[in-house]
Structure formats: C-alpha cells, structure tokens
Amino acid sequence: MYVAVKGGEQAIEAAHVQLAEERRGDRAVPELTLAQIEQQLGLAVDRVMTEGSLYDRELAALAIKQARGDLVEAIFLLRAYRTTLARFGASVPVDTTRMTVRRRVSATFKDVPGGQILGPTFDYTHRLLDFSLAAPEGEPAPRHVASGPMSAPASPGSDDQPMSAPPRVVDVLDREGLIEPERPDEDSRAVGDITREPLVFPAARDVRLQSLGRADEGFVLALGYATQRGYGRNHPFAAEIRLGAVELELAPEELGFAITIGELTVTECQMVNQFTGSATAPAQFTRGYGLTFGHTERKAMAMALVDRALRARELGEAPLTPPQDEEFVLYHGDNVEASGFVQHLKLPHHVDFQSELVLLRTLRAEAGVAPVVTSP
Amino acid sequence: MSGYNFAFLDEHTKRMIRRALLKAVAIPGYQVPFGSREMPLSYGWGTGGVQVTASIIGPDDVLKVIDQGADDTTNAVSIRHFFRRTAGVRTTTRADEATIIQTRHRVPETRLAEGQIVVFQVPIPEPLRWLEPRETETRTMHALEEYGVMHLRLYEDITRHGHVETSYDYPVRVNGRYLMRPSPIPKFDNPKLDHSPALLLFGAGREKRIYAVPPYTSVRSLDFEDYPFTIERWDHACALCGARDAFLDEIVVDDKGGRMFVCSDTDYCERRRSGT
Numbered sequence: 001m002y003v004a005v006k007g008g009e010q011a012i013e014a015a016h017v018q019l020a021e022e023r024r025g026d027r028a029v030p031e032l033t034l035a036q037i038e039q040q041l042g043l044a045v046d047r048v049m050t051e052g053s054l055y056d057r058e059l060a061a062l063a064i065k066q067a068r069g070d071l072v073e074a075i076f077l078l079r080a081y082r083t084t085l086a087r088f089g090a091s092v093p094v095d096t097t098r099m100t101v102r103r104r105v106s107a108t109f110k111d112v113p114g115g116q117i118l119g120p121t122f123d124y125t126h127r128l129l130d131f132s133l134a135a136p137e138g139e140p141a142p143r144h145v146a147s148g149p150m151s152a153p154a155s156p157g158s159d160d161q162p163m164s165a166p167p168r169v170v171d172v173l174d175r176e177g178l179i180e181p182e183r184p185d186e187d188s189r190a191v192g193d194i195t196r197e198p199l200v201f202p203a204a205r206d207v208r209l210q211s212l213g214r215a216d217e218g219f220v221l222a223l224g225y226a227t228q229r230g231y232g233r234n235h236p237f238a239a240e241i242r243l244g245a246v247e248l249e250l251a252p253e254e255l256g257f258a259i260t261i262g263e264l265t266v267t268e269c270q271m272v273n274q275f276t277g278s279a280t281a282p283a284q285f286t287r288g289y290g291l292t293f294g295h296t297e298r299k300a301m302a303m304a305l306v307d308r309a310l311r312a313r314e315l316g317e318a319p320l321t322p323p324q325d326e327e328f329v330l331y332h333g334d335n336v337e338a339s340g341f342v343q344h345l346k347l348p349h350h351v352d353f354q355s356e357l358v359l360l361r362t363l364r365a366e367a368g369v370a371p372v373v374t375s376p
Numbered sequence: 377m378s379g380y381n382f383a384f385l386d387e388h389t390k391r392m393i394r395r396a397l398l399k400a401v402a403i404p405g406y407q408v409p410f411g412s413r414e415m416p417l418s419y420g421w422g423t424g425g426v427q428v429t430a431s432i433i434g435p436d437d438v439l440k441v442i443d444q445g446a447d448d449t450t451n452a453v454s455i456r457h458f459f460r461r462t463a464g465v466r467t468t469t470r471a472d473e474a475t476i477i478q479t480r481h482r483v484p485e486t487r488l489a490e491g492q493i494v495v496f497q498v499p500i501p502e503p504l505r506w507l508e509p510r511e512t513e514t515r516t517m518h519a520l521e522e523y524g525v526m527h528l529r530l531y532e533d534i535t536r537h538g539h540v541e542t543s544y545d546y547p548v549r550v551n552g553r554y555l556m557r558p559s560p561i562p563k564f565d566n567p568k569l570d571h572s573p574a575l576l577l578f579g580a581g582r583e584k585r586i587y588a589v590p591p592y593t594s595v596r597s598l599d600f601e602d603y604p605f606t607i608e609r610w611d612h613a614c615a616l617c618g619a620r621d622a623f624l625d626e627i628v629v630d631d632k633g634g635r636m637f638v639c640s641d642t643d644y645c646e647r648r649r650s651g652t
Contacts, residue, residue: 008453076418083414084386198409198584201512327510337419337582341499344420347451351444351481351640354626355543355562358608363537372633 023068037061046265046294047071051335052078053195053214055264055293072216076336083195090191092249092258096268096291098165101244103295106169108239108272114166119243120295169240170270170287179272179285203326208310209303213292215333217299223309223323224302231321232309235274236288243267243295267292269300273308276315286315383430383463389413393431393586397577400588405550406518407501412584422455422480423581425497429478432493432577433459438466440474445482445623445640452480469643481544483565485622485644488574490591496559498580501587503547503557523555526598534603543608549596550589558595564607564623569595612637617648 024031038045038061048060052075060078067073103119106112118124173179192207194214199207212220227234245265249258269290277283288308290300309323322328332338365371381387389411396410415423433439439459443452447469455478456467468474471486480497488494504514507525517523526547533541540546546563550556558569559578569576569589576589589595599605613620615636622644624637639645 008448008450009457012450012454012457076414079414080416084380086386195414196411198411200409327512331511336414340419340421340423341582342420343418344499347421347480348444348449349481349560350625351562351623352544352560354624354640355564355608357626358610359539359541359543363539366538 023066032065034058034061034065037064043295044069044071044074046292046296047217047299048074048078050293050296050299051075051214051216052082054078054082072335072339076339079336087193087196089250089252091261092251094246094248094264094266096242096246096266097168097171099242099244099246099266099268100164101166101242103243104166104240106238106240108169108237109172112166112169112172112240121297166242168270170272173239173272173285177284180276180287182287199330201327202313203330205307205311208326208330209289209291209307211330211333212290212303212306212310215303215329216335216338217296217302219333219335219338220306221298221302223329224305226321227305227309227323232312232319232324234286234288234305234308236271236305236308237273238301239270239272241267241269241297241301243297265294267295267297267300269297269304271301271304271308286311380462382435383433383459384416385413385427385430389427390431393427396586397428397431397588400577400586401575401590403554404589404593405548405554405556405587407580407585407587409584410586412581415581417454417458419582420499421451422478422497424579424583424586425478425480425495425581426455426458426579427581428495428577428579428586429459429476430463432495433463433465433476435463435465437475438468438473440468440471440477440643441479442477442482442484442641442643443480444625445484446642448642470647471641471643481560481562482623482640483561483568485619485639485641488568488572490573492574494572494574494576496561496576496578498557498559498578498583498585501557501578501580501583501585503555518554521553523549526555530598531600534600540599540603546605547598549594549598551593552596555598556587556589556595562608562623563597563605566595566597566605567607571595610637614639614645617645619645619648 038057041064044064045057045060048063048071049055049057052060052063054060059081060074063074063077064071067077101114101117103121104114104117106116170179174181192204192210194207194210199211203211226232228236243265245263247260248262248264250261251258271288271290273286273288275283275285286308288304288311290303290307292300292303306323306329310326310329312319312324317324319325361371385393392411396408400406400408412424413427415426417423417426429439439456441447441452441456443449446452459465460467471477471484472489474492476493476495477484478495478497483494502511502514504517504526507529508514508517530540533539542563544562545557545560546566548556548558548566548569558566571592571594572589573591575591578587580586597605608623610624612624614622614624616638619639622639622641625640627636627638628634629636
C-alpha cells in the first residue's frame, strides 16, 4: 500500500547537516580563514564583490567560504545580505582621473602621459603550472619590485609620481575633438537604482551600466566576444585600462562639502570605438565604458564592448544582434536570477506534468493508439 | 527572529509592495512592475509569492503553504518554516482555517471563503511571452487589447490536434479586459478562480511583477463556442479517499506499469479520510 511521503522537514535538516560537513571537508586539513581567502583568493573576492554589488572584502570572503567556492552562490549570499541594508545616501561620482594607479595600459598609443604600467597581470605569464606552489610555504618572501612604468613617462615632470593620477587617454582624444564628448545628463535627475526599481525599456545608460556591472562575467564576456566576431561589431580599441584606488566621497547635505569616507579599488576600461558622423556632424570616435570592483579586468573590458553595443539605437545603428538588444542583454545577464530559474526545474512539477499526461493520452487515444493496460 | 524585521522585509519595502498590490487590485489582471528584492531563497523558489505574503501578513494571520497541492513537499515546508521563523505566525495545513494560503501550482479543492487571500507564486507573468518575447511589445499589446494572436494560437492547436495544447497555465481573461496567466496551475483549477470569494494575489519576483484578481471577479478561460473550455478528467477515483472530484497525482508504484492515483491536495484527502 502506498503511503504518502512525509518528513520534508527532517529531510531538509539532514541535507543542511550534510552540506556543512561537505563544506568543512576532511577535518585533518586546517580550516580556511577569511583572511586567507581575502588575501590569496583575492580575484575571487573581487568577482563576488562586483557581481554581488557590495564592496566588502571580508563579507565576500565569508560568502565564498560558506558557498564552498561556488562563486555564483557566494554572489547570491552577498546580494541577499545587501538587500537588507539601509540606503543612507549616494556618493559623489567617483573620479577615476584621481586614481592611484597600480596598473595602467593603453593599446592606442605607444606611450601616454603617465606611462604604461604593467602592474600585477597574468598577461605575459606562460601558463605553466608552477609546481613550486604545490609545496608548503617556507620559501623566502619574493624580492619586492616596485611596479614601475615600462618606459620613461612621455610627459616630463611626471617622473616623481608616475603612478598617481595620470590623465585619461580618452581625454587626449577629446581635446582634439576626435571622440564624442561625455555629456552629463541634461536634467539633474537622480541616478537609477536597479536594486530598488524594476527595469523599464528603453533603459537609460546609467541603468544599463549598473546591470552590466553586476551581470555574470561569463555572460558579458560571451556577448563582448560575439561583438568582436561580427554580432554587433563596433571596432573597439582599448584606449585605456586602469586599476587602482579611488577615494569614495559623500557630501552630506548639512555639511555642504564632500568628505572622504573610504577607498575603493576599481578596474576601469575605456574603449574607443568606430566613428559616426553625418553631413552635418563631422566624424568622431564613440565610447564604450566598463567599471568593476577590484581587479576584474576581463569583466571590465567585456562590459565596455557590450555597453557600446547597447548604444546602437542612440548612435543610429540598427540593433540587429543579441549584444545590441537591451531586453535580451539586461534581462538575461543576472546570474542570481538565471541560476535560480534554471535550477527551479528541479522543484516538483508533477501537477503540471500530470496535466500534460492526461492531455497527451487523450490525443493519442483519439489518434487510435491503444492504451497500454496498466495494473490497477 | 532577532536582527530582522517582522516577516523579514523592512517596512518601506512592504509599503512599496502593498502600493503595487493596491494598484493590481484596482486593475484586475494588469501586471504592475515593482521593485522586487533579492530574497534569502532562490529565484524560482517563490520569491514573488514570499514578498507578497511578507507584505500582507500580520501577527494574527494563519498561514498555509502548499506546493503541488501538498503541505509536505519540501519547498512548502521550507517557506512555511521561513515565515514561522521570521514572523512567528501560526501555520496550518487546513485550507478552511488559513487566512493566507501561499501556493505553487494548485488551488485548494476546499472552496475558498470571503476574507481569505491566496498568494500564487508566478514564474513567468506574461501570458503573451511565448508568442512575443519582448516586454516592450507585450505591454503595447495589452494596452491595445490586442489578443488576437492568442486566439489564433488556440485555433491552430485545435486544427492540428483537435484540442488546445495547453494543459496548465491556461490563459484567462480577467474582468473582460486583461489577458492573464493564472500561474502554472492545471487548467482543472481555472474554474475556481472565476468569481472566487477570496482575494487572489500573484507575485513574480524574478520578473518583478505583481497582479491580482479581486473577489467576485470574472475569470474566463479562453475558448471557442464550438470548442468550449474543458478540464482534466480521470477514469479513477483517489485510491486513498475515493474522491472523484479532485485533481489526482499519478504515482508510479512498480516498474511493470503499475500506477496509483491519489489526491494532489493532501489536506483535502486527509480530511475526507478522517471525516473532519
């Protein structure tokens, strides 16, 4: 005799106990500390902060530990925490021209004022497994090398502090009028907040950039890559990629001036893209922009490509490909939403499925297919 | 639970959601965009329904949570536990005792009563979505009451198969105006929505939409004069309680084609058996 399955509550509890055990792994192996994650898995922390839309290295490290290294799960944990936090104000826009730069490269000029600074990059590593890392530590600390410029700075006088606040490469083009100017919003409307207001279309660029900023790195990467292969091609040049610390400022109304409340490490990518022009307006380069928390260069570059692709309509291009389609991009880039909806298919659907069975059997019976007799 | 507000959401968020609910009730079947929050459970697990319930629940409410009609499915257990923990409210499995019933995929067999609220978890709120993927387009189609494509789709089903091929989430027209998805309930449950004495609220968290059917509002399943709307029928009665009027789950009992049919609504089935 069939007895309806009971005990969902105990099953869930048991699952959580097993999960905790699996997370801890073999207890003979020392437990990870948050400091270890924050220091030695720093790029994972950066990704979780970026897509979790919360700049807090310690909380991101905690999320990574709790999620057993599943970064999308860690991003979800951070988001679910973030959503409970009060909003007490909006910062003054971050000024990346005042960045203390750790890395800064331009692909559009051989040298630029402030110099090219390679910084901590995988770019020229040979991807050979370094078996020395497999051995326990104890080796002497590596010789510290200041991350200096690759060449003498082009502009004399900047030798003293070549890394502090180099001018933006796009501004060099801007001074010559070669690139579209960056215009502040005509009205002084408040910046959108996609965590408080639902998306509406057409979406403004601030909302698009916010969505791309927290969008899944893999999704944005694939779309950016697709633009390079012809799906919404926009002829990009990496005018500048910079990584470094910027000050975060808040201007409380009662104070009347801005005060620094902290420092953020960000990666910024400015792409220079194919020019537009008409009989009335002379040709100019266009822009694509990417900005992410921490050192998340792949994401920032892909974001700049997709930002530019999404400006299709504004720049008079026919939005014919997925990367140019803002509904497609903005509705499907969020990995917390996507992961949930894809995985919800594992929840019970047996009522809907029963409805389908009833209909399918009816259709087959009407088509003259004899039903297979089932035992009662 | 310490550290969190009653029923998890902060009061500003609840007010924002209640405003969306009021608008939804005022325009039956219309999808109201709302600032859906990230919840501590996964999208697809009922974040929309949970936000609606959290916004309307008070300390005196009695909550019932079902998934596939059953109170003991894991996700129903989990959501019920969430509200017990965050709101400390009394929960029940009895449909006639509950003031709020949160559900995924079913409407209880027990007739709903005035004063009750049913909260539906909605995965995709847009009835025209499979016909037109763009939100900008479907919003315009609703505004212009341009629903011909849906009728055409049903017509094509009938010409090809002799039946409408939709068995759940069957489209309805609310108050003679908006086309609405009733959420993935089997079409068996559609007639229960029509002129329901209970208030019906629908929450789609990931899609950030809320809609509603006020009490005693017309909810018509789309059909044609010569092909009227029909619901699922079984040749069996419930093997446990003998009900012939209930939606039945099919249980595979062996690997020789053995099947057993039992009520999907566990509360209804148990009460019929115990005579309460």
